[in-house]
Amino acid sequence: xxxxxxxxTINQVAAAAGVTKSSVxxxxxxxxxxxxxxxxxxxxxxxxxxYVPNHTARALSTGRHGNIALIVPDVANPFFPPLIRAAQxxxxxxDYCVFLGNSDENPKQEDKLIGRFGxxxxxxxxxxxxxSDAQIIEHAGRAPLVLINRDVxxxxxxxxxxxxxxxxxVAHLAELGHRKLVYxxxxxxxxxxxxxxxxxxxxxxxxxxxxxxxxxxFPAFEFGRKVTPSVLATGATAAIAxxxxxxxxxxxxxxxxxxxxxxxxxxxxxxxVLGAATFPALTTVSNRSVEAGRxxxxxxxxxxxxxxxxxxxxxxxxxxxxxxxxxxxxSALQ
Amino acid sequence: xxxxxxxxTINQVAAAAGVTKSSVxxxxxxxxxxxxxxxxxxxxxxxxxxYVPNHTARALSTGRHGNIALIVPDVANPFFPPLIRAAQxxxxxxDYCVFLGNSDENPKQEDKLIGRFGxxxxxxxxxxxxxSDAQIIEHAGRAPLVLINRDVxxxxxxxxxxxxxxxxxVAHLAELGHRKLVYxxxxxxxxxxxxxxxxxxxxxxxxxxxxxxxxxxFPAFEFGRKVTPSVLATGATAAIAxxxxxxxxxxxxxxxxxxxxxxxxxxxxxxxVLGAATFPALTTVSNRSVEAGRxxxxxxxxxxxxxxxxxxxxxxxxxxxxxxxxxxxxSALQ
DNA sequence: GCTTGACATGCAACCGGTTGCATTAAATAG
DNA sequence: CTATTTAATGCAACCGGTTGCATGTCAAGC
Numbered sequence: 266x267x268x269x270x271x272x273x274t275i276n277q278v279a280a281a282a283g284v285t286k287s288s289v290x291x292x293x294x295x296x297x298x299x300x301x302x303x304x305x306x307x308x309x310x311x312x313x314x315x316y317v318p319n320h321t322a323r324a325l326s327t328g329r330h331g332n333i334a335l336i337v338p339d340v341a342n343p344f345f346p347p348l349i350r351a352a353q354x355x356x357x358x359x360d361y362c363v364f365l366g367n368s369d370e371n372p373k374q375e376d377k378l379i380g381r382f383g384x385x386x387x388x389x390x391x392x393x394x395x396x397s398d399a400q401i402i403e404h405a406g407r408a409p410l411v412l413i414n415r416d417v418x419x420x421x422x423x424x425x426x427x428x429x430x431x432x433x434x435v436a437h438l439a440e441l442g443h444r445k446l447v448y449x450x451x452x453x454x455x456x457x458x459x460x461x462x463x464x465x466x467x468x469x470x471x472x473x474x475x476x477x478x479x480x481x482x483f484p485a486f487e488f489g490r491k492v493t494p495s496v497l498a499t500g501a502t503a504a505i506a507x508x509x510x511x512x513x514x515x516x517x518x519x520x521x522x523x524x525x526x527x528x529x530x531x532x533x534x535x536x537x538v539l540g541a542a543t544f545p546a547l548t549t550v551s552n553r554s555v556e557a558g559r560x561x562x563x564x565x566x567x568x569x570x571x572x573x574x575x576x577x578x579x580x581x582x583x584x585x586x587x588x589x590x591x592x593x594x595x596s597a598l599q
Numbered sequence: 600x601x602x603x604x605x606x607x608t609i610n611q612v613a614a615a616a617g618v619t620k621s622s623v624x625x626x627x628x629x630x631x632x633x634x635x636x637x638x639x640x641x642x643x644x645x646x647x648x649x650y651v652p653n654h655t656a657r658a659l660s661t662g663r664h665g666n667i668a669l670i671v672p673d674v675a676n677p678f679f680p681p682l683i684r685a686a687q688x689x690x691x692x693x694d695y696c697v698f699l700g701n702s703d704e705n706p707k708q709e710d711k712l713i714g715r716f717g718x719x720x721x722x723x724x725x726x727x728x729x730x731s732d733a734q735i736i737e738h739a740g741r742a743p744l745v746l747i748n749r750d751v752x753x754x755x756x757x758x759x760x761x762x763x764x765x766x767x768x769v770a771h772l773a774e775l776g777h778r779k780l781v782y783x784x785x786x787x788x789x790x791x792x793x794x795x796x797x798x799x800x801x802x803x804x805x806x807x808x809x810x811x812x813x814x815x816x817f818p819a820f821e822f823g824r825k826v827t828p829s830v831l832a833t834g835a836t837a838a839i840a841x842x843x844x845x846x847x848x849x850x851x852x853x854x855x856x857x858x859x860x861x862x863x864x865x866x867x868x869x870x871x872v873l874g875a876a877t878f879p880a881l882t883t884v885s886n887r888s889v890e891a892g893r894x895x896x897x898x899x900x901x902x903x904x905x906x907x908x909x910x911x912x913x914x915x916x917x918x919x920x921x922x923x924x925x926x927x928x929x930s931a932l933q
Numbered sequence: 934g935c936t937t938g939a940c941a942t943g944c945a946a947c948c949g950g951t952t953g954c955a956t957t958a959a960a961t962a963g
Numbered sequence: 964c965t966a967t968t969t970a971a972t973g974c975a976a977c978c979g980g981t982t983g984c985a986t987g988t989c990a991a992g993c
Contacts, residue, residue, distance in 0.1 A: 272718070272741075274979055285943050290981055300941060320718040321664065322979035323656045326948045332698075332719075340684040343677065348675040353701045362715055364666075365699035367687045381696055384606070384654040385666075385719075407606075486874070511874055541819070542847055544878025608949055619973050624951060634971060656949035659977045 273314040281355035282310035293318055324385070333565060334382040336366035336375060337392045338452070342485070343538040344508065344554060345392065348413070351558035352390060359566050361387075370452055370483055372396050379404055384464045388565045391415065395454040409568040411561045415456045421568065421577040423561045427457060427535055428464035430550030430583035434505055435468035435550075436534045437585055442505040443474065443531065448498045449489070449515070450480040451507030459508055461535060465505055477501060481511070489514020490521075497524070503531035509538045509549055516543055516590065527592030537586055545589035553581040607648040616644035627652055658719070667899060668716040670700035670709060671726045672786070676819070677872040678842065678888060679726065682747070685892035686724060693900050695721075704817055705787055706730050708852060713738055722899045725749065728875035729788040743902040745895045749790045755902065755911040757895045761791060761869055762798035764884030768867045771882075771919055776928035777808065777837045777865065781825070781830045783849070784814040785841030792841055795869060799839055801891035816844070819895055823848020827856070836864060836928045843868035847877050849926065861926030871920055879923035887915040 275386040279286040284303060291298050292307040295483055299307075310316075337345045349365065356363050364382050368375035372395045379389065388409035394401060398417050398524035404410055405420050412422040438446055448465045451458035462478060469476045477499045481488045489511040496504050496515065512534030512556055516526060524530050534549035541547075560579055568574055614618040618637060622632030625632050626641040633641075644650075658664040661714035669686055671679045683699065690697045698716050702709035706729045713723065722743035728735060732751050738744055739754050746756040772780055782799045785792035796812060803810040811833045815822045823845040830838050830849065840846035850860060858864050860879055875881075894913055902908055 276979080286980075287944080287982080288942060290979095291942090294981075298941075303941080317714070317718065319653055319659075319979050320660045322948090323981075324948095325653075325659050325950085325979080326718075326981045328948080330655065340687065341680045343680070344604070346680050349699070350701055353699065354703075357701075360715070362698050363700075363721070364696055365683070365687065366697075367684055367691075369688075380651070381694070384651065385658075385696070401778065471692045517875065539876065541851065542873065542877055610949080620950075621952080621974080624949095625972090628951075632971075637971080651948050656978090657951075658978095659949080659980085660951045662978080806973060 272319070273316045274319070275316070278307065278311045278314055278316045281314060282307045308408065330385050330387055331343035332362045332364060332386045333390065333562075334364040334366060334379070334386045335390045335392065336368055336378055336394070337369050338370045338375075338381075338395060339483075340365070340367050342508075342510065344536050345550065348392065348554035348558035351555040352562045355559050355562035355566075368395060370395060372400070372454065373543060374590060376400065383408060387569055390561045392561075393455055393457060395413055396453065398528040409565060409574070411565045411568070413557050413561050416578070418503045419576055421564050421574065421579075423557045423564065423579045424581065425457070425553050425557050426460070426580050426582040427550050428460050428582075429495075430585050431461050431464040431535065432468040433472065434548070434550060435465055435472065437587065437591060438503045438505075438531060438533070438594075439472040439474055441503075441531065441591060443501075444594070445475040445477070445499070445503075446502040447477045447479055447499055447501045447504040448494055449496060449506045450478060450505055452482055453480070453509070455507075461505075461507060473499075481507075486510050486517070489516075489517040493518035493522070497522075497530075503533070503591070505533045506535060508536050509534035509543075509547060512547055512590075513539060513543050513550070516545075516547070526590050531586075531591040531594075533591060541588060543590075548588045548591040549586050551583045551586050553583060556581055605761060606653070608653070609650070612641065612645045612648055612665075613652045615648060616641045664719050664721055665694060666696045666698060666720045667722045667724065667896075668698040668700060668713070668720045669724045669726065670702055670712055670716075670728070672702050672704045672709075672729060673817075674699070674701050676842075676844065678870050682726065682892035685889040686896045689893050689896035689900075695900075702729060704729055706734070706788065710734065715758065719741065721903055722893040724895045724899060726895075727789055729786065733895070743899060743908070745899045745902070747891050747895050750912070753910055754915075755898050755908065757891045757898065757913045758915065759791070759887050759891050760794070760914050760916040761884050762794050762916075764919050765795050765798040765839065765869065766802040767919035768882070768884060769799055769806065769808065771925060772837045772839075772865060772867070772928075773806040773808055773867065775837075775925060777835075778928070779809040779811070779833070779835040779837075781811045781813055781833055781838040782834045783826055783830060783838055783840045783845055784812060785845070786815070786816055795839075795841060809835075815841075820848040820851070823850075824852040824855075827852035831856075831858070831864075833893050836863070837866070839867045840869060842870050842883060843872045843877075843883055845884070846881055846924075847873060850877055850881070860924050865925040867919075867925060867929075875922060877924075879916065882922045882925040883920050885917045885920050887893045887917060890915055 275286045275289045279289045289307050292304050296304045353363050366378035375396055390411050392413040394415045401417050412420055448462055493515050512532050515532055519526055534547045536552040537549045609620045613623045623641050626638050630638045665898050687697050700712035709730055724745050726747040728749045735751050746754055782796055800810055846866050853860055868881045870886040871883045901912045
């Protein structure tokens, strides 16, 4: 095993190049201050020794770490990975490293993570944060912070407006003749959930449909299955789920129970994370998480450059993607 | 906006508590060295001022950053998120922060990321690394490093042995009467791909089946669609895909072309990332990525404790999950 | 030929902690 | 009651860079 952990320091390079460490430091940060020859000499010595500036030491004296933190409720929820990837790529373009945190839908955990990261990051992106407004405002006061899918006035935020798509979904179901539908909700603290729920209610009221709301905490396939009997028990003929995973779980349970989709019952998902991979292919609301990740990172980078914090509210709207899980109400269960 | 960035330092706490900074430092790191009363005094002062130790400064003097880096080829590939989540949770238990890197299946990018992270992490986990053995060995010499799904002797590694499951898949197809099958490959540098390919070949030889191998670089739904015509052109009656995503793409394209699965053609995936969500539900090889993530992190934590590096080769084996995309060859296309 | 700048480099303090050793006070031993 | 431990705390160097200011050099300006 080769020797480990003894990277050369600025002092060794300085000695090798016959200059002081100030010059070495400048050669790497502001070479225009030095004569070309000195810079050349220093680079040669650095190369020779395999010198790489120590990130930590630099961060300590400059206060700039070149790191940001991205916190999501659940990495394994397919909504997030594309967003994470987009954010990551964007950070990379500015030579930033990304800490990833998984809050497990838990405000305590989220707070703990922010504390752990704080002090080694220049800024935060909180996705679908489960923290209270007050907590978010407090953290935003300590470090640049951008929200995704959380609407706190004064804090820069990127919102995927699923309300537009959800309203279209309700209209679509109304057109198909459905009169009563269930909204199968998501996590309590979720802004997206509130937004979707109220969009369903609003659209339904306008169109004269009846709505029943059923809640749950951890959006996932399994929950979709468990909740299905209560959904059917309402006597509704269609359901709009908080997300595709929940919808998928419902689809599986409906199939199990011999309820045909869309003939007997219509299902609409949200976020289009499964594409056309379910059977029947899921009617759902489109998702713009990649753009959201990118936009949030740009916003954050912007804040890090000119530390003026503008009250940005960047909204991405969505639309209904009609596939095969919605059909006429005539034939549906009554 | 509240004042930003002026966190109290150890000196201010020291002044407030009427002690020196050494004592404050010790109160947080080795309180047993101090009298109970002093510790109490210091904690009170720290609490009062809202003091939090500066991670960066601490890392600089101790060399321990409390960070690790996890690098994957593609965050958005559904194989990885559960693994990431498991690794994350495990890191969390030891109060470690996780940098996430996305190499885009690109060795250059992977190398760049390792460089960027190096110096602020104590160790690396490389998942399905696309680097050369030599590069991996070099990096492993500089910092503790654990591999997942990459088999380099001398480097601690966790391997998901899909060979067992793949062999079962071939046997299953043989039993169904198939005589010729296609292996639809994955990325060139991928250990898993090599392993699966040779497992297919070996099992096929043993059972007297004919195998055609078709390759691709970026495993994904789209590729699965694109490759399907060439797969059909071989005249084979079944295919085993490098991963579920590729298989899913094939399923979509087969449906499009009116080829019935499993009546006309059988498809087997690998990694079971989609569960039963495809239609028909995909026959695939089980996946143990959660355990792999957990195991890799435990290994790494172990290496960080007692820096002895043992040559660990931890193998998790897999099995075939039979669902609905495989059927008898009799009725298949000829 | 002496002053004035501009430019290149060095000096030393600083970022915010940690830690080996020295110092002091209190406790125990002889 | 003095000698010796032992426990608690302080001192100062160190981790590896960055940066404001001082210094020195050389060329142009008058």
